[in-house]
Amino acid sequence: MNSVALEASGVRAALGNGSQATEILHGIDLRLPAGRWTSIVGPNGAGKSTLLRVLAGLLPCSGDVLLQGQRIGALTARERARRLAWLGQNESAADDLSVHDVAMLGRLPHQPWLASPSAADRSAVEQALRATQAWEWRDRLLGRLSGGERQRVLLARALAVRADVLLMDEPLANLDPPHQADWLALVRGLAGSGKTVVSVLHEISLALHADELVVVDAGRVVHQGACADPATHRALEHVFGGRIAVRALDGQWVALPN
Amino acid sequence: MREVVLNAEGAKISQRTQRKHPKVFSASSAHPPRPLRSIIRWLTVASLAAALNAHALTITDDRGINVTLEKSPQRIVSLLPSLTETVCELGQCGRLVGVDRYSNFPQQVRTLPQVGGGIDPNIEAVVALRPDVVLMATSSRGAQRLEALGLKVVAMEPKTAADARRVMGKLGQLLEVPDAGRIWRAIDAGVSAAAQSLPARAKNTTVYYEVSTGGYAAGTTSFIGELMQRLGLKNIVAGELGPFPRINPEYVVRADPAIIMVGSRNALGLEQRPGWAGMRAVREKRVCVFTADESDVLVRPGPRMAEAARLMVRCVTEKAP
Amino acid sequence: MSARRGIALGLVLLLAAGSALLVGAGVGSTGFSSVLNARQDPIAWQIVWDIRLPRTLGAWMAGALLGLAGAVAQGLFRNPLADPYLLGSASGAALGVGLALALFGASPFATQWLVRLGLTGAAFVGAVGGVLLTLALANGVLHTLRLLLAGVIVGVVLGAARDLVTLAVPDILQAMQAFMLGSTGFVGWTACGVMAAVLVPMLAIAWALGRMLDGLALGESTASSLGVPLAAMRAALVAVLALSTGAAVAQTGLIAFVGLAAPHLVRSIAPVTHGRLVVLSALMGGLLLMVADVLARWIIAPQELPVGVLTAVLGGSYLLWLMHKRSARGGML
Numbered sequence: 001m002n003s004v005a006l007e008a009s010g011v012r013a014a015l016g017n018g019s020q021a022t023e024i025l026h027g028i029d030l031r032l033p034a035g036r037w038t039s040i041v042g043p044n045g046a047g048k049s050t051l052l053r054v055l056a057g058l059l060p061c062s063g064d065v066l067l068q069g070q071r072i073g074a075l076t077a078r079e080r081a082r083r084l085a086w087l088g089q090n091e092s093a094a095d096d097l098s099v100h101d102v103a104m105l106g107r108l109p110h111q112p113w114l115a116s117p118s119a120a121d122r123s124a125v126e127q128a129l130r131a132t133q134a135w136e137w138r139d140r141l142l143g144r145l146s147g148g149e150r151q152r153v154l155l156a157r158a159l160a161v162r163a164d165v166l167l168m169d170e171p172l173a174n175l176d177p178p179h180q181a182d183w184l185a186l187v188r189g190l191a192g193s194g195k196t197v198v199s200v201l202h203e204i205s206l207a208l209h210a211d212e213l214v215v216v217d218a219g220r221v222v223h224q225g226a227c228a229d230p231a232t233h234r235a236l237e238h239v240f241g242g243r244i245a246v247r248a249l250d251g252q253w254v255a256l257p258n
Numbered sequence: 259m260r261e262v263v264l265n266a267e268g269a270k271i272s273q274r275t276q277r278k279h280p281k282v283f284s285a286s287s288a289h290p291p292r293p294l295r296s297i298i299r300w301l302t303v304a305s306l307a308a309a310l311n312a313h314a315l316t317i318t319d320d321r322g323i324n325v326t327l328e329k330s331p332q333r334i335v336s337l338l339p340s341l342t343e344t345v346c347e348l349g350q351c352g353r354l355v356g357v358d359r360y361s362n363f364p365q366q367v368r369t370l371p372q373v374g375g376g377i378d379p380n381i382e383a384v385v386a387l388r389p390d391v392v393l394m395a396t397s398s399r400g401a402q403r404l405e406a407l408g409l410k411v412v413a414m415e416p417k418t419a420a421d422a423r424r425v426m427g428k429l430g431q432l433l434e435v436p437d438a439g440r441i442w443r444a445i446d447a448g449v450s451a452a453a454q455s456l457p458a459r460a461k462n463t464t465v466y467y468e469v470s471t472g473g474y475a476a477g478t479t480s481f482i483g484e485l486m487q488r489l490g491l492k493n494i495v496a497g498e499l500g501p502f503p504r505i506n507p508e509y510v511v512r513a514d515p516a517i518i519m520v521g522s523r524n525a526l527g528l529e530q531r532p533g534w535a536g537m538r539a540v541r542e543k544r545v546c547v548f549t550a551d552e553s554d555v556l557v558r559p560g561p562r563m564a565e566a567a568r569l570m571v572r573c574v575t576e577k578a579p
Numbered sequence: 580m581s582a583r584r585g586i587a588l589g590l591v592l593l594l595a596a597g598s599a600l601l602v603g604a605g606v607g608s609t610g611f612s613s614v615l616n617a618r619q620d621p622i623a624w625q626i627v628w629d630i631r632l633p634r635t636l637g638a639w640m641a642g643a644l645l646g647l648a649g650a651v652a653q654g655l656f657r658n659p660l661a662d663p664y665l666l667g668s669a670s671g672a673a674l675g676v677g678l679a680l681a682l683f684g685a686s687p688f689a690t691q692w693l694v695r696l697g698l699t700g701a702a703f704v705g706a707v708g709g710v711l712l713t714l715a716l717a718n719g720v721l722h723t724l725r726l727l728l729a730g731v732i733v734g735v736v737l738g739a740a741r742d743l744v745t746l747a748v749p750d751i752l753q754a755m756q757a758f759m760l761g762s763t764g765f766v767g768w769t770a771c772g773v774m775a776a777v778l779v780p781m782l783a784i785a786w787a788l789g790r791m792l793d794g795l796a797l798g799e800s801t802a803s804s805l806g807v808p809l810a811a812m813r814a815a816l817v818a819v820l821a822l823s824t825g826a827a828v829a830q831t832g833l834i835a836f837v838g839l840a841a842p843h844l845v846r847s848i849a850p851v852t853h854g855r856l857v858v859l860s861a862l863m864g865g866l867l868l869m870v871a872d873v874l875a876r877w878i879i880a881p882q883e884l885p886v887g888v889l890t891a892v893l894g895g896s897y898l899l900w901l902m903h904k905r906s907a908r909g910g911m912l
Contacts, residue, residue, distance in 0.1 A: 058800050081806030091798035093657045096850035098581055105794050108805045114787055139581070141850055157797070161805075321694050322687065373608075377757040380883060381764055382630045383608040388622055397680050397754040399698050403765040407629055417750070474749050502749045 005034040005165050005196035006055050010063035013047075013054050024050045025061070026219040032198060032212075034068075034164075037191040039207035039227075040200045042216035042239060048200045049089075049169050051216060055198065056086045056167050067165065081109035085161035087154060087168040095143025099153050102142055103129050106160030128159035131186055133179075147174035155183070166190065168199040172206065184209055204236070204244065204255035215239050227253060317432050319412045320396045327410055330434040331390030337376045337400070340416050340560035341393045342367055344426050347445075347561035348435045356387045363554070363562070385409065391432070417501070419484050422559040441561075448564025452571045453489045460578040461490045466515040466539075468524055469557060474502040475510075481559040485567055491574065507531055515539055517577050519546045519570075521553040538579075546573035584849035585859060592862035596639055596869060603635030603873040608881035629767065637766030637830065638872035638886070639865040640774035642837050644827035646864020647778070648820050649838030650845075650857045651785050654792040655816045656723055663824040663838035666726070666817065667733035671709020672828045674737045675701040676758050677744040680751040698758070699770075699829045706825035709737055710817065720813035723799075761834035761887045763872045770830045777826040781819045782861055788812055789854020796853070834887045837864050840894035847901050867894055 011028040014021040024047045032038050032055075040048050053059040057072040057080055065072045067084060075083075085106070094102055106128065107121040117125075129135040132152040142150060151174050158166060172180050184206065187197050191211065201207040208227050215223040215235045223235035233246035236255070244255045316326045335356040336342040342361040345354060351366055358379065359372045371387065374380035379400045384392060385407055392404055395415045404411050412432065416422040423442050430438025465486060467476040476482035478493050480501040486493050494513035495505065511533040518539045520528065525547040529535045539545060548556060548569070556566045604627055605611045613631075616623040648663030656665070664670075679701035682689045693701070714720065717729035745752055791812050794802040803809055824838075841864035845856060871889035878884060 053800070056800075056804055058803055076806075077803075077808060078806040081804060084804070086801065086804035088798060088800045088804075091800070092796065093798075094793065094796035096846055096856075097793060097796070097852060101793065101852055102797070105790075105797060105805065108790065108794055108807065111790075141581075143850075154797075322690055323694065374883070375757075377754050378762055378764065380608050380881070381634075382626055383881060385626055385630060386609045386613075386622065396683060397751060399754075399757075399765050402697055402699075403767060406767050406769065407625065500747065504746055504749075 003034050004031050004066075005068060006030070006032040006198065007066040008051075008055060008063065009066075011054055011061050011065060012063055013050055013059055013061040015050065024219050025054065028054075028063070028219075028221055030055075030214065030221055030224070032196065032214075034196050035191060035194045036211040037187055037197040037199070038212040038214060039210035040198065040214045040216060041202075041204055041207050041236065042222075044202075046216045047219045048216055052167055052169050052198065052200050056084060058086065078109050081161070081163075083163055084165045084167065085158045085163035087158040087166070087171055089170050090151065090154060090173065092142070092150070092154065095141065097142050098139050099129070099134055099142060099145070099156075100125065100138040102153050103134075103138075103156045103160050106157040109161060124160050124162055125156075128156040129153075131159060132156045133182065148176055148179060151175055152179065163195075165196045166198070168197070170202065171199060172201065172203060180206065205253070208246070208253040208255065315432060315434075317412055317428055319428075320414045321401075323413075325391075325410055325412050327391060327432075331410075331432065333387065333389045333391075335373060335384055335387055335389040335392045336361060337373070337379050337392065337394035337398070338415065339363070339376075339554070340422070340558045341414060341425070341429070343558065343560040343562060344422070344429050345393070345433070347441060348426070348430055348433055348438060350433045350435065353433070355389060356384065379404075381407070393429075416559045418479070418481055418559060419563060422481075422561070422563065426561065445561055445564050449485070449488055449567040452564060452567035456489055456571050457575060457578075460574045462492055463517055463574055463578050464492045464494050464513065464515040465517050465519060465574070466494050466510055466513070467519040467556075469502060469521070475499075475505040477501045477503050482556055482566075485556075485563070485570060489567060489570055489574075491570070508533065510534070511537055516579055517544045517546065517574060519548065519573060522547050522549055542579070544577040544579065546577055548573075581850055582855070585851040585855045588845065588849045589855075589859055589862055592859070592866050596862070596866050599866065599869045599873055600632070600635050600639070603638075603869065603876075604631050606873055606877045606880070607631055608876070608883075610880065633768045633771050634763055634766050635869060635872060637771045637774065638763040639869040640771060640778055641763065641766070641827040641831045641834070642841075642868025643861040643865035644774060644778055644781070644823040645834065645838040645868070646841035646860040646862070647782055647785060647857055648823040648827070649840075649864065650842040650853075650860035651816050651820050651823075652838070653842050654795065654853050654856070655813065655820070656727060657796060659843065660839070663820060663827075664734075664833070666730040666820060667709035667713045667737060668706040668821060668824040668828065669709075669833050670734045670737035670741065671712070672702040672706040672825070673755070673759060673833065674741045674744070675703075675705020675708070677741045677751060677755055678705075680754050681744050681748040702758070702832075703825045703829035706828050707821050709733055710821035710825075712737075714817065720810055720817055723813075726817075758832045760885050761832035763831050763868070763875075763886050764883070766830055774826055774830060777822055778861070781823045782858065784815060785819050785857040786854050788815060789852060789857060792816075792853035831868075831886075834868065834890060836887070836891045836894050837868050840890075840898060841867060843898060844894065 008028050008030040011025055012023060013025040014023045016022055028051060040051060042048050050059065054061045055065060057065065072080060103125045104117055107117065107124060111121065126135065129138055132155050134152050134156055142153060155171060172183060175183065190197055207213065210227055213225060213227050213232050214221060217239045222239055223232060225232040236246055237244055243258050245258050246253055246255050314326060314328055315330060316324050318324050332353055333355045334345060334353045336345060336354060337358040339361045342357050343363055345351065346364050354367060354370055356371045356373045357367050358374060358376045360376065361367050373383040376395050377398050381400065381403055384404060389409065391410045391412055393412050394401055396413045401411045401413050414425050416425045426438055426442050467482050469476050475495050477495045477499050478497045483493050494515045495503065514537055516539060528545065529540055534540050552569055555562050556569060605614045609626060613623040613626045617627050645663055652661040652663055652665055653659055676698055679693050679698055683693050713729045713733045716733060717726040720726060745755055791807050794805050794807045841860045842856060845859040845863050851859065867890060871886050871893055875884045875886045875889050
């Protein structure tokens with residue numbers, strides 16, 4: 001197995017159409033190692049979400065994106081969906097589906113078109129729901145849940161895919177600190193078991209728990225390095241114009257506003 | 259010498275003019291030769307068959323469909339007021355078993371069962387009346403449904419005087435009313451009489467007729483327009499605009515008609531229309547307001563044409579400058 | 580639990596439809612006596628078997644088509660206010676009927692073809708044509724918002740074209756009005772057959788795409804990441820929408836509210852996944868229109884009320900009661 005889970009070379013991407021298209025990413029070269037948790041950070045408007053979408057194959061771009069060594073465009077949609085799971089910012093309108101139904105949707109890439117869920121599907125869903133502490137209310141409707149509870153269900157949906165690569169865009173929205181801690185433990189567990197996790201987080205202190213940090217500014221990768229590396233901290237402070245300071249606290253790195 | 263072919267009952271069926279052997283085939287000949295006897299028998303049978311078939315009626319309605327009936331219909335449902343009026347004008351009111359809710363003339367049809375509107379007939383009610391034929395407008399969907407249920411439908415929709423005449427002819431044929439043309443000529447004569455009774459000073463008066471179906475004017479090709487022409491009145495609406503154009507009120511003000519004719523529903527607020535208060539017809543109160551019944555007569559192209567003409571003449575005589 | 584509710588609802592709807600069908604056979608301008616005399620009197624038999632039964636059944640089928648189309652529209656556009664007439668099908672059908680009425684008698688050739696096509700055919704062609712125009716304007720099915728916008732534009736433009744036609748030939752105004760109001764009165768066994776031939780495959784396709792619609796409900800990017808073939812799915816669903824709506828409108832004119840209300844009614848009783856929602860919406864829509872048709876014939880017999888008024892009253896009152904119940908309980912509508 002390739003030790004590079006995701007690779008981008010010479011990637012340029014634009015948003016908008018026709019004459020109003022503005023280029024967001026100006027030539028990204030990136031190699032994300034497998035079995036690690038990488039966090040993408042940067043100031044607002046830097047292009048973090050765009051980068052993540054491009055890596056997920058959801059946004060067209062010029063240049064190459066390679067998933068486990070293969071061009072992402074060369075894979076069929078289902079094959080890509082089996083290898084790469086995506087958790088985007090919440091745009092769900094699935095209020096009438098039960099929690100279990102929503103999590104089961106994560107098994108779509110594995111299910112033949114009209115087949116009913118198999119035992120493997122059911123066990124994957126149960127595992128995912130237990131991992132996010134949502135199993136007790138698997139029969140409740142999504143529309144009846146609070147924001148944080150809904151986020152955990154959507155996370156379970158992404159986990160149910162059992163993909164090798166998991167990309168998450170602002171996965172901590174609406175989650176209270178205990179559940180943020182749960183999420184951290186979950187992601188650490190995933191990375192430990194060989195899965196690749198890439199997250200975009202605007203909570204820098206939480207992002208600093210990752211293995212690696214990719215610092216993005218104005219559509220370019222400014223720095224890629226280990227979270228423990230002081231060079232990474234300097235890059236981080238620089239990108240935010242010196243408005244944050246990275247300090248150690250109780251064995252963890254935190255970013256304090258300056 | 260003419261040969262008269264007789265059927266079994268001795269009734270005269272057809273006449274053929276004989277070119278050959280005039281003496282041999284005279285009607286007074288008592289003993290024709292043998293081979294000719296069989297020929298005569300064959301001819302008699304053929305004529306009998308032709309006589310029976312002659313009672314099968316075929317009418318081509320306005321959709322271009324040939325409708326064949328075994329005999330003249332005795333139970334008729336009419337779903338168009340002008341067709342109802344024509345049937346009654348032909349003296350066959352007694353054959354009507356059902357009408358639409360808008361048929362209101364003559365008085366006796368008001369007692370007949372009403373089977374919905376012309377455009378939206380109550381299919382069940384029509385079928386329950388067991389009609390031999392259903393008369394309706396061409397623009398109704400019900401025709402297909404009724405035909406699918408096995409009823410005979412004749413679809414006609416008179417829009418001009420010529421249409422009304424043609425419809426009367428077809429209905430006369432369908433109802434086997436002899437000489438429907440005579441009835442039409444009488445109506446026509448009534449219109450001419452009305453035209454003549456118009457005083458000379460009223461000839462060529464400019465007229466504007468507003469039909470009450472939502473502010474449309476009667477153009478020259480409409481039924482009302484044709485009447486106006488026959489009466490010698492000038493319609494301010496130009497010919498190219500079609501039968502019921504929606505006229506810009508400014509046009510009317512510019513044309514400044516001597517007389518305005520309008521249905522009672524439209525008469526409200528005539529003076530309030532911008533610019534209209536200044537028109538001489540409005541100022542000098544030369545506005546004919548027709549009641550709903552009178553409007554019916556004027557708008558329907560049917561046998562009451564003469565009465566329509568008389569209504570117009572009365573209006574112009576009263577109101578002409 | 581929700582699945583069981585869904586099944587129970589489906590059975591209830593079918594049973595109710597069966598009863599309404601029986602009642603519908605006994606109701607009409609000639610009353611129940613036609614049923615009693617059906618054995619002896621061939622006309623009474625014709626009334627019950629050839630007029631009332633196909634009309635009642637046809638009302639169910641048209642309602643089912645509209646309910647199905649409504650559920651598909653709401654799932655496709657992820658908008659609870661979507662109805663089957665969104666993509667220009669209603670205005671296309673109206674324009675088709677208007678042109679057919681106007682051109683009738685214009686030339687023998689036109690008349691001959693129009694008699695063959697019938698107003699039914701003209702309405703269907705118009706409806707499908709309207710949707711095709713919307714697709715052309717939106718440049719395909721890729722962008723939902725563009726599709727919606729194109730649908731609105733086409734609706735307005737074709738409506739204006741229809742107005743121009745009625746202006747040019749004002750004689751057709753009454754017939755146009757009758758079509759716009761909608762009526763189940765002209766539905767016979769052939770029409771039932773045609774609607775059934777459209778309903779069954781469209782229902783099957785929509786049900787088969789149910790899981791993908793569920794995925795779409797999570798958001799476009801999520802659905803895409805799950806490998807859902809968005810463009811193909813949308814194209815298929817738009818086709819289902821166009822054909823179902825076209826078939827219903829061709830037979831019964833423009834009956835409002837059934838397509839909009841049926842999915843809401845189902846969801847208020849038994850929230851289910853899209854696959855089941857589509858089927859249950861069809862059953863609900865069918866029952867709604869069928870009951871409306873029966874009541875339309877019954878309430879002021881021997882006269883008839885327009886069926887569109889009754890669908891609005893029935894569906895609307897239930898939704899109003901639902902709203903009242905929810906706001907009384909507190910919280911958001």
